[in-house]
Amino acid sequence: MNARATATVHGWLLLLPAMACLALFTHWPAVASLIESFYSTPKARRPARFVGLDNYEQLLADPIFWKAMSNNLWFALGTIPTSIALALLMAVWVNDKIVGRTWVRMAFFTPTILPMIAVANIWLFFFTPQYGLLEQVVGAFGGRSTNWLGSQDTALTAITIVAIWKEAGFFMIFYLAALQALPPSLSEAAAIEGASRWTYFRRIQFPLLMPTTLFVLINAVINAFRMVDHIFVMTRGGPDNATTLLLFYIYQVGFSFWDTAYAATLTCVLLALLALVAFVQYGFLERRTHYR
């Protein structure tokens, strides 16, 4: 065997354990979902049979699917810009020499390490009608009583607020790291030119943080499609599917209704959305970060 062949055998042997697991739990299931989406769900007496695009036709006609998609869109629109803007504000604040900086930084980051399923319990109490915390505050100012999680108008907003609270501190860390990596000569030069604090932020800090913003943005988009833990505790998709997100709907169809073929079809939609994100990332982010 020549050296090149030996190297190839060595290389693949080292990769084998990881590649086998990835193939089994990532690549194959992705392909299997696609194949399955063209078959019917096997029943006790009727095995799965090829149905072509039937599942996709069902999907297009399924009002709950469209509800989940629009909910997910609103959830994404609600969480992404707000959590990124808050993260940036937090990072700028704790990067400056403010009073109690260590404590403030810790407070912002705490939600990141708490289990979502655990803090969702507490948020559930905040939103509880009659005696919940939010209700008490609103009541103290003479506001009307609201069933935050039980009303179709407010449930998704409540879910979105919890997600923003969870994410902003996490994204702050990346902005903080990027801010601290900016050379101090920049601020000195800007100060000599007489730039105001706002101009310095708008013309120097913010543009230089662009790669971080893109990185955080990609993460925020992916998270918008995978964050469902709090829905299990707070609403279980209700009221009347007002808080059903795509991944939660996949869970319901696959594991409550056991309609595996339709769940596979929904999975394909989710994978297509994630592929779109990957495509965008490849187009924009790849050029700005160094993978080698």
Place this chain on the structure above:
Amino acid sequence: MSAPAPQPVVTAARSDPYAPKGLALTLESTGAILLALLWVLPLAYAVWAAIHPAEYTTRFVLTAPLTLDNFTRAWAAAPFARYFLNTFILVTMILAFQLVLGTLAAYALARQDFWGRDIAFALILAQLMIMPDALIVENYRTLARFELIDTIPAIALPYIASAFGIFLLRQTFKTVPKELDDAARVEGASPLQVLMKVYVPLAKPTYIAYGLVSVSYHWNNFLWPLLVTNSVESRPLTVGLQVFSSSDQGIDWAVICAATLMTSAPLLVGFLLFQRQFVQSFMRAGIK
């Protein structure tokens, strides 16, 4: 990374001309502290409810008596000891496999030149986008076929090959000077010895950072463990807490808050003790 000092990173050598002073400092500090208070409010409330008798759950008077009764009741109401053990086994198992598989794969990708390497790398990076959460239906079926449903390995398996871990270690291994590698080989070390004696020790900070991210992620993970477990013997804390707090015994917020705090306590205490390392590891590790 040298031994971290307890204080935050400040480049104190040069003064920042935009550091807020006077009124600006007051305003900025006030804003930051108010937002921080809002951010810790859920946790602060959980602590309040957990250490006071149930009748003070919604009544905030400073004279309320303190009690640890809620913790005792929560601990007795569900097999939390077993859940803790399960979670501990789970995160240890996942991390151990992730590190071994990740190290081997990262070494091959960083320092071996062989046929198909770029394809392999692309196939691995695919997992960064297609997260295991999206594939719950098929992965459940695979594990059912292996008859592993309701076991701790079933929770761990889809996560033990972590594209992110491989990527992170590959980047670190690439920064190891090639001369060290060559020198070890001249001494007669085999490729695996070179990996263990040269690369792994030099990548220690990356291992620590990745370890913290992995442990906190899998400690908190919920959806997948919920699906593949259905008995006390395999349930991790997050699922146990969910089963506990949604049971029909009427909502006792004080006990739920106590259980919530117990579930989060190890990570929370770890975070308070190693605050700086935690934050730095997240900075270093980026996405989970």
